[in-house]
Amino acid sequence: MDLFVFVCAAIMVLVGALGVVLRSNPVHAALSMILTLFGVAVLFVAREANFLAAVQVIVYAGAIVVLFLFVIMLLGVDRAEDLRAEPLGNIQRPLALVLGVGMFAVLAGAIVRSRESLRFRGEGVDTATLEDADGNIRQIARSIFGDYVVAFELTSVLLIVAVVGTVVLARRRKSERTPS
Amino acid sequence: MAAAVVPTTTWYLILAAALFAIGMTGVLVRRNPLIMFMCIELMLNAVNLTFVALATELTDINGQTAVFFVLVVAAAEVVVGLGIIVSIMRRRQQATADDLAALKG
Structure with a gap:
C-alpha cells in the first residue's frame, strides 16, 4: 500500500x-x-x-x-x-539537458553513497512522531513557537516588507516617468 | 510480493533529486519569466520534500519547521517576483528573459 x-x-x-x-x-x-x-x-x-x-x-x-x-x-x-526560438544558437537546449541530467546523476550518486550513514544515524534518536493524530501539529507548534520564535517573528516582518514592496512596485507612477 | 517492498527514504530523496533537476533544466531552457518562476517553485518543492523525508527518517521535527519557513519565504518571493514581472510586462508586451538587459553595462 x-x-x-x-x-x-x-x-x-x-x-x-x-x-x-x-x-x-x-x-x-x-x-x-x-x-x-x-x-x-x-x-x-x-x-x-x-x-x-x-x-x-x-x-x-x-x-x-x-x-x-x-x-x-x-x-x-x-x-x-513559440518554443522553437533558440536565443543562443542551437547550443542552449542540449547544454541545459546535459546539465540537468548531470545534476540528477550527481545528486543521486551522493544519495546512494550516503545511504549507509543515513541508516546509522537514524537509530538511537528519541522518536519525534507521537502516536496520536494531533502529535504532528503539537510538535511543530512547540518547535516554531519555542525554539524558533524569533525566526517566526522575522517572517512576519518579511511578509509585511514583501507586501509593501509589491504595492510600491505595481503602482502606476503619476508624477515621474521612468525610462524603460 | 509487492507488500514486501516499502519505499525507503532513499526513494524519496531520489525523487526529490529528479524534481530538482527537472526544475533546474526548466529554468535553463524556458524564456518566459513566469515559467522560469514556476520552475524555481519546483526546485523549492524538491528541497521541501527532502526536508520532510529526512525529518521522518531522523525523527527530528525541526526538518518540518524548516519546510514551514521555506513556505513563507517562497510566498513572499512569489509576491515580489510577480510584482516585478507585472511592472516589466506592462512596459513591453511579450518580453522574454533575453530582452531584460536594461542593466547591461
Missing part, C-alpha cells in the same frame, strides 16, 4: 514537473504545477507530515498558483508561445 501511494504520487510529481517545463501555454504549465504540488502533498502525508501537507495544498495550490494564473490572465500571455 505504501509502495502504491509512493508510485502514484511520484508519477504525479514527475508528470506535473515535466508539464511545467514542456508545455508551451503558461496556463497549462500552471495547472501542471498544481499536479506536482498535490503529489508533493501526498508524499508529505505518507511521511506523516500532516500539517505541512495541509499547508502545502492551501498555500501553494491555493494561493501561489492562483496568483500565477492571475498574473497570466492580467498580462494576457495565455497563449502558446
Whole structure:
C-alpha cells in the first residue's frame, strides 16, 4: 500500500514537473504545477507530515498558483508561445539537458553513497512522531513557537516588507516617468 | 510480493533529486519569466520534500519547521517576483528573459 501511494504520487510529481517545463501555454504549465504540488502533498502525508501537507495544498495550490494564473490572465500571455526560438544558437537546449541530467546523476550518486550513514544515524534518536493524530501539529507548534520564535517573528516582518514592496512596485507612477 | 517492498527514504530523496533537476533544466531552457518562476517553485518543492523525508527518517521535527519557513519565504518571493514581472510586462508586451538587459553595462 505504501509502495502504491509512493508510485502514484511520484508519477504525479514527475508528470506535473515535466508539464511545467514542456508545455508551451503558461496556463497549462500552471495547472501542471498544481499536479506536482498535490503529489508533493501526498508524499508529505505518507511521511506523516500532516500539517505541512495541509499547508502545502492551501498555500501553494491555493494561493501561489492562483496568483500565477492571475498574473497570466492580467498580462494576457495565455497563449502558446513559440518554443522553437533558440536565443543562443542551437547550443542552449542540449547544454541545459546535459546539465540537468548531470545534476540528477550527481545528486543521486551522493544519495546512494550516503545511504549507509543515513541508516546509522537514524537509530538511537528519541522518536519525534507521537502516536496520536494531533502529535504532528503539537510538535511543530512547540518547535516554531519555542525554539524558533524569533525566526517566526522575522517572517512576519518579511511578509509585511514583501507586501509593501509589491504595492510600491505595481503602482502606476503619476508624477515621474521612468525610462524603460 | 509487492507488500514486501516499502519505499525507503532513499526513494524519496531520489525523487526529490529528479524534481530538482527537472526544475533546474526548466529554468535553463524556458524564456518566459513566469515559467522560469514556476520552475524555481519546483526546485523549492524538491528541497521541501527532502526536508520532510529526512525529518521522518531522523525523527527530528525541526526538518518540518524548516519546510514551514521555506513556505513563507517562497510566498513572499512569489509576491515580489510577480510584482516585478507585472511592472516589466506592462512596459513591453511579450518580453522574454533575453530582452531584460536594461542593466547591461
